[in-house]
Structures are given as C-alpha cells and as structure tokens.
Amino acid sequence: MRNYATQMEAARKGIVTKELETVAKKERMTVEELMTLVASGKVAICANKNHACIDPEGVGSMLKTKINVNLGVSRDCKDYNVEMEKVMEAVNMGAHAIMDLSSHGDTVPFRRKLTHECPAMIGTVPVYDSVIHYQRDLDTLTARDFIDVIRLHAQDGVDFVTLHCGITRKTIEQVKKHKRKMNIVSRGGSLVFAWMCMTGEENPFYEYYDEILDICREYDVTISLGDACRPGCLADATDVCQIEELVRLGELTKRAWEKDVQVMVEGPGHMPMDQIAANMKVQQSICQGAPFYVLGPLVTDIAPGYDHITSAIGGAIAAASGAAFLCYVTPAEHLALPNVEDVKQGIIASKIAAHAADIAKGVRGAREIDDQMADARKALDWEAQWACSIDPETAKRIREERKPEHEDTCSMCGKFCAVRSMNKALAGEHIDIL
C-alpha cells in the first residue's frame, strides 16, 4: 500500500520509491541527490501508478536528455498493428517516451495496450481524444466532458498528459491583435482556442485546473503544460503571445507543485538559432526550473523532408542550454504521418541532438562512449566502432557496400589513411603507400 500519492510527494516526505531508486542508478546519482531534485520539481519521474510495466525515467535538465516519439493513428492511416510495430521499433531504438496522438477510431484498446506492454513513458493529449471518445463535434462538448477524458486517460495508466491550460480568453484578443504569421500551430492548442471561440467560454483546462490537479495527484499523472502559442515559424518566435502564455505556465507550475503534482513545460517550436539559449533561460527562470520539453526547435522553415535535421540542430542547442526532453521530429513533419523509416530517422536525429547536448552540459558519463569510439577508430577496430555507434546498422552497411582494398583502412583514403600512417610512424614501422 503506497503511503504517498505522487513521486513528488514521496520525495518531499523522504520516501525512497523503487522508481526513484531506478532512476538514480541510471543517472549515476545518489538517491539523496535525486530526491532533492524531485522534491523541488526540477526532475519529474513520470510514472502513473497504473502503468505497471514502466521502466521509469527522470526528466530534468541535469539528467540525460530524454526523447519522445509521437505515434498514433489518423483517419488516413488507421492500422493499429502498424502503429504498434512503430512503437516497439521506437523503444528498441532508445525512445524514452511514446506519445499516443491517435485521432481516429476506438482509441481505448491501443492506449491500454501501450500502458500494459510498453516500458517507455506514455503521454497523451486528452483534448484530441475528447472528440473521438464522444463522437461529437467540438462545440457540443462541455468542460465536464474534457475533464472526464483526462480521468479516463489517468485510469488507463498514462504517465503524462499535455494540457493546454495556458491560453485564456485574453489570448484570443492577443492572437487577433498581434497578427502572427502562423497563428496557432499546436493541434491541441488550436482545438482549445476554437472551442473557446465557438462557445464563448473560458478555457476549461484553465478554469478547472484545481479539479484536474486532483485527478493527476490521484494517479500520479505528470502534467505537460502545453504551449498552444509556440511559434510555428521563425517570424513568430519569442513574440508576445508565446511569452505571455509562458508566464501563465509559470503560475500554473507553482499551483501544481502546491498539490505535489509533477510538471513539465512545453516549449518551441520554430525559432532562429540565436534565440534558443535565451528562451531556455527565460523558461527556467519563469517556471522555476521545471523540466522543459521542447518540440524542436526547428531552426529554419524551408526544409520540408529534412525537418529531423532542422529540429536536431535546434534541439541540441536547446538541450545544451537547459531543455530536458526533446520531442522527435521526422522527415515527414509538415507533410504526412511518418512511416517506420521516418520514425527511425527522427529517433536517430533526436538521439544525436540529445547526446551532443549531454556532452556539452557535462551529464555524468555522457562522453565515455565517445572516448571509446575514439579508441576504436585509432585502433581501426571496426567491430568496436559498431558497438559505439548510434546506428550501427547503417554504419556497417555503408562500409560493406564500399569495401576497402586493405581491410584495416576504409575506402575514403585507402593507404593514405592518416590513422594507419600515424600508428605505423609512431611504432617506428615502414609506411607503404604505393
């Protein structure tokens, strides 16, 4: 019988949960160090009490940067088996979280399958599911309907929910007045905005926030405070709408922590490189160090088909500057629902960004694997190089396709191999080039 409601409450009471113990081990921290961070809200351990098979992870700027993979069926791509295949592939490739963004059909079995079989953190956006769950148009839904869906997701074992609590009726005026180039590009944010416009009512996720906190506390669901006003193009980055919402998210973070509810704060979006570090600092200051979960940032708007690269560049800068959690972006972003290969490319790009950032911010042990790779390269030990690779399959395939004349080098320089020449020169050996 647990004598605490949430991981945050346990940490504040000095109770060492098995999840906290596991995360401390993974992060090479002492239990005491991690407990202080969880108690203060700087680390969230997103672990719903009903997600029995979870392999817990901590999310916080001083921990290893985590990556999330968005999946789920849509009206045009509705095969749940294919989606489950992508989930397992994503987990095998190292995704720490799966967000189920399904927006078609009966969403319950897939969600339950995830929380019964998937060890990664599971996140959802209940506002999408509300329309599907009730099979009614948006403007006929009530605040009660939205809250009941949050409860359903909590009961099903979802570890974190994105809730767009930070926009209010004032935001409607601001969006109209400031004339953003891309208005609102957050799918959930646009639904909440549209609902407010059609009903004339206040944002239910803001108005009934205390009731939502009680649900999240009961099941230990972490709230991922959605950034409805995240910039959808470079021109909208760091504008009044984005910052005004962030200030409200800071207030909501504090209110959640008062009830021991764990929080992450979502962030941009599309953003020029020179604005990213400053945005991370402002978020950390306004939201008192709550883990920042960034959706990109994409550093240019003109690379459809390559947005896994535009976002990896931004993600690396963001994570090195304090972001804790990167939402992957695939080559299909802005174009289509990603297929298995897109998912793979998105994960690899995010993993590179996260790892590069971890090295830069000095996460414990992060660089060890790079040092091992350097040793393997110096020894021209190809098997050892595959063992250190983020994507050994691709690395191996490229080498296999263009085999070198001499096995110890590669076909890039052959006998002009600098590594080989230096090894031989330093060993006092003759270097045969011709």
Ligand code: SF4
């Ligand atoms: S041949 Fe050139 S690229 Fe290949 S391992 Fe040697 S130095 Fe590196």
